[in-house]
Amino acid sequence: MRKLFLEYKRSLRLAKEMRRKIECKEILSEQDKIDKELIGNMISDLEYSIEWLRIGRNPDSRRGIDKQGVYLTDPAILNALHVKPLYSTITRGISNFKKEMIEDALCTLTEREKDVFIMIHAEGLTFDYTAQLLGVKKSTVQTHLERAEKKIQDRKNQSLFLVS
Structure with a gap:
């Protein structure tokens, strides 16, 4: 999608x-x-x-x-964010709390950074293919990903949702 x-x-x-x-x-x-x-x-x-x-x-x-974004229903994003599961049993859907955690972690990203982060980490696309889809250079994709990862790490360190 x-x-x-x-x-x-x-x-x-x-x-x-x-x-x-x-x-x-x-x-x-x-x-x-x-x-x-x-x-x-x-x-x-x-x-x-x-x-x-x-x-x-x-x-x-x-x-x-x-009214939340479509990407919030993708469990691969939880893995990409390295969020520890709240329950030991695997649930069929993602709880509202986990959706809020994802939204909180991704809220500081620009639209482009969010696209790059999800394409690389959640969907497993290559830098080259991501650059081709977005119509930018591979180095631009790498820069956006680095910025996104830094923002997410900073948010994880500061946010009450993601402290674990």
């Missing part, structure tokens, strides 16, 4: 670039006007889809059951 989310983000970025190229022209032909309208519709649809994937529910819905 994360891969789909990133593909949509990349498609959105490409669609915005195409629209900018058309808008830079001084005189628009009829085909340019049609293309601009179609690209605008694509951008709108992509933004709606990205928002739906990001929040895990219909963006038009006014009463969502869970």
Whole structure:
């Protein structure tokens, strides 16, 4: 699902670039006007889809059951954060407390740092593939990951949720 989310983000970025190229022209032909309208519709649809994937529910819905991020339901993130389990038995779902712990640890990260951290640690993607999906250099991915890990470690040392 994360891969789909990133593909949509990349498609959105490409669609915005195409629209900018058309808008830079001084005189628009009829085909340019049609293309601009179609690209605008694509951008709108992509933004709606990205928002739906990001929040895990219909963006038009006014009463969502869970307003936390979709990534909070992924147990691999607990392992990536090195959070000790609260119970010795394995439970089927993640408790609300654990979700709050994850949210607390990730709240200081920027959106890009969060994406990189989850892609590398929770999904097990390589630096190269992560860089390709995000449209950045491998060194940028490494920098974002280092920053994210440092912020999470600082948060774990300071937060009442994650002290154990």
